[in-house]
Amino acid sequence: MALIVQKYGGTSVGSIEKIRAVAERVIETSIQGNQMVIVLSAMAGQTDGLIKLANDITEDPDSRELDVLVSTGEQISVALFAMAVKTMGYDARSLLGFQVAIHTDHLFGKARIHDIETDRIIRNLDQGRIVTVAGFQGLDDHGDITTLGRGGSDTTAVALAAALKADVCEIFTDVNGVYTTDPNICPRAKKMDFISYEEMLEMASLGAKVLEIRSVEFAKKFDVPIHVRSTFTNERGTMVVAETKDMEKVAVSGVAYNKNEARVTIRKVPDQPGIASRIFDPVFRAGIVVDMIVQNTSQDGLTDLTFTVLKTDFYKTMKLVSDIAAEIGAERVLGDEDIAKVSIIGVGMRTHAGVAKTMFATLAKENINIMMISTSEIKISCLIEEKYTELAVRVLHKAFGLDDEKEKAS
Ligand code: ADP
Ligand code: ASP
Ligand code: MG
Numbered sequence: 001m002a003l004i005v006q007k008y009g010g011t012s013v014g015s016i017e018k019i020r021a022v023a024e025r026v027i028e029t030s031i032q033g034n035q036m037v038i039v040l041s042a043m044a045g046q047t048d049g050l051i052k053l054a055n056d057i058t059e060d061p062d063s064r065e066l067d068v069l070v071s072t073g074e075q076i077s078v079a080l081f082a083m084a085v086k087t088m089g090y091d092a093r094s095l096l097g098f099q100v101a102i103h104t105d106h107l108f109g110k111a112r113i114h115d116i117e118t119d120r121i122i123r124n125l126d127q128g129r130i131v132t133v134a135g136f137q138g139l140d141d142h143g144d145i146t147t148l149g150r151g152g153s154d155t156t157a158v159a160l161a162a163a164l165k166a167d168v169c170e171i172f173t174d175v176n177g178v179y180t181t182d183p184n185i186c187p188r189a190k191k192m193d194f195i196s197y198e199e200m201l202e203m204a205s206l207g208a209k210v211l212e213i214r215s216v217e218f219a220k221k222f223d224v225p226i227h228v229r230s231t232f233t234n235e236r237g238t239m240v241v242a243e244t245k246d247m248e249k250v251a252v253s254g255v256a257y258n259k260n261e262a263r264v265t266i267r268k269v270p271d272q273p274g275i276a277s278r279i280f281d282p283v284f285r286a287g288i289v290v291d292m293i294v295q296n297t298s299q300d301g302l303t304d305l306t307f308t309v310l311k312t313d314f315y316k317t318m319k320l321v322s323d324i325a326a327e328i329g330a331e332r333v334l335g336d337e338d339i340a341k342v343s344i345i346g347v348g349m350r351t352h353a354g355v356a357k358t359m360f361a362t363l364a365k366e367n368i369n370i371m372m373i374s375t376s377e378i379k380i381s382c383l384i385e386e387k388y389t390e391l392a393v394r395v396l397h398k399a400f401g402l403d404d405e406k407e408k409a410s
Contacts, residue, residue: 002167003125004029007039007135007157011174012231013077014044022172022231023084026130030090035125037164038132039157040081042073047136047150059315063108067137067147071097074134074153081132092130095120097137097145102156104138104146107287111138111146112214113155116163133160151212158215162222169224171211172231177238178203178210180402181255185390188403192253193236196243199253199345202379206343207258216240243347251352252400257389258341261291262314263371264321265306268331271298275328279305282320288313292341292374292383302331306372308383311337339371340389343381344396356380362399368392 006026013019022038030036042050050070054061061069078094085092100120104111124131135153138146148155154171161169178200179189195203197220204213210228219226219240229237247253269275276295283290293307309317314337322333349355359380363370368391372383384392397403 001033001035003035003037003164004168004170005037005039005157005161005164005166006170006172007153008041008231009153009171009173010041010044010046012172013040013081016080018231019077019080020084023081023088025231027085027088027090030130036130037121037125037160037166038081038130039135039153039160040074040077040132041135041153042077046073046076064144067108067145071134071137071145071147074136078132078134082130085130085132090130091128092132093124094132094134095124096134097156098139098143100133102138102159104140104148106140106142106144106146108144108146110149110287111140113138113148113159113218116159118163121160121164148214149212151209152214154212154215155218158218158224158226161224162218166224168227169219170227170229171215172229173210174231175210176230176233176235177228178208178240178254180253181393181397182208182257185257186255186394186397188394188397190402190404192238194239194241194244194247195253196247196347197240198243198378199247199347200240202343202345202376203254203256206256206341206345206379206381207260208254208256211240248348248351250346250401251348251355252344252346252402253348254345255393255396255400255402256343256345257393258343259386259389260311261308261339261341262311262317263306263308263336263339263383264314264317265304265334265336266321266325266330266332267304267334268302269305269325270329271301271303276305278328279321279324282324283309283317286313286316286320288317288320292372292381294372308339308341308372338386339383340386340392341381341383342389342392342396343379344400345379347378349378349380358399359396362395363392366391366395 082092082094103115135156177191183189226240291308368388370382
C-alpha cells in the first residue's frame with residue numbers, strides 16, 4: 001500500500017464534470033489499495049475573480065482580509081470534491097489549512113510553511129477515507145488565515161508529501177509534463193522525461209508556472225520526487241529529480257519567460273555609500289521581492305539605479321521609492337510595466353562556452369533590444385519589451401536546438 005499525494009490545478013477542477021472526473025480517477029487509484037491525500041486548487045478563474053472583487057472595493061486591499069477572501073476558492077473545491085466522492089459510494093473528508101493544521105509565518109499573500117501537523121490526516125486515512133486538503137492556505141501563530149502566493153497549491157502538495165513521507169507526489173495539470181518551454185506559446189516545445197531540481201527551480205523562478213518555485217525548493221530540500229502529469233490522459237509526465245551526470249550533456253535545456261514583472265528606474269541618484277541600502281530598506285521591509293538590479297557607473301557623482309519587482313508590488317514600490325527618492329535628492333522615478341524577461345536555463349551551461357553570445361545574437365537578429373541582463377551559473381535572463389516575448393521565446397528555442405523535429409514534419 002502506497003501513500004500518494006496528488007494535486008489538481010484550477011483547470012483540472014474547473015467545472016462540476018471535471019471535479020467528478022477527478023473523483024473517479026482518485027477512487028480508481030484508491031481501490032487499488034493506496035492511501036490518497038488530494039490537494040486542490042480553486043476552480044479555474046476563481047482566485048482572479050476574488051482578487052477582482054477586492055480591487056473593486058480598493059486598489060490596495062488590506063492584506064489580512066485579502067487572504068480571508070482568496071482562500072475561499074479552495075474551500076469550495078475541496079467541499080465539492082468530497083461530496084462527489086461520497087455520491088460515488090466512497091468516503092472522503094475535506095480539510096482546510098487551519099484544520100490540518102498547516103502553520104506558516106505572518107506574511108499575508110506570500111506566507112511560508114514552517115510546520116505541518118499530520119495527525120488529523122493520518123487518522124482520517126486510517127479510517128479508510130480519501131482526504132482532500134485545500135491548497136494555497138495556512139494558519140499563522142495569531143490564528144489568522146494566510147495564503148502562500150499565486151500557484152501555492154503546488155507548495156501545499158509537496159510540503160504535505162514531505163511531512164507525510166509520501167511515496168510519491170503527483171502534480172496533475174493541463175499539460176503533459178514539463179516542456180522545454182511553455183507549450184502554449186511554442187508549438188515545437190518538447191516534453192522532458194526528467195528535469196533536475198536545480199533546472200526546475202530556475203525554470204519556475206523565471207516564469208514557467210507549471211510548478212510554483214517554493215514547491216520545488218521543498219522537493220529539493222526533502223528529496224521528494226515530483227511527477228508532473230496531465231489530468232486528462234494517462235501518459236507518463238515529467239519526473240523532477242536530483243541531477244544526474246547525463247543532464248550536463250546539453251548546454252540549454254529550457255526557455256522561460258515572465259510577463260509579471262515591472263521595472264523601476266531612479267534617475268540621478270547621489271552616488272554615495274549607504275544610498276542603495278536606504279533605497280531598498282523600505283522595499284524589503286514591506287516584504288517586496290526585488291529581482292534584477294542594475295546600477296550604472298556614476299557621472300558627476302550621480303548614477304541611475306534600475307530594478308524589477310512583481311507587477312502586483314509595482315504600485316506599492318513606486319510609492320515607497322518615490323518618497324525615498326525625494327529624501328535623498330534623486331531627480332525622478334520612472335516606472336515601466338510593458339516589459340518581459342526571457343531566460344535560457346541549463347546545468348550544461350557550466351561546461352559549455354558561447355551560450356551568452358548565441359542568446360544575444362539571436363535576439364539582435366530579430367531587432368529585439370535588451371534592456372537588462374542577469375546571469376547565474378545555469379541561466380541567462382534578458383529584459384525586453386513585452387510585445388516581443390513570444391517571438392523571443394520561439395527564436396531562442398530554435399537557436400538552442402530545442403525544437404521538436406516531429407512537430408516540424410507534420
Ligand atoms: P495549474 O492550474 O494546473 O496549477 P498552471 O496554469 O499553474 O496549472 O501551470 C500549467 C501551465 O504552465 C501550462 O498550461 C503552461 O501554459 C504553463 N507553462 C509555462 N512554462 C511551461 C513549461 N516549461 N512546461 C509546461 N508548462 C509550462
Ligand atoms: N488558487 C491559487 C491561484 O490561483 C493557488 C493555486 O491555484 O495553486 O494562484
Ligand atoms: Mg499552478
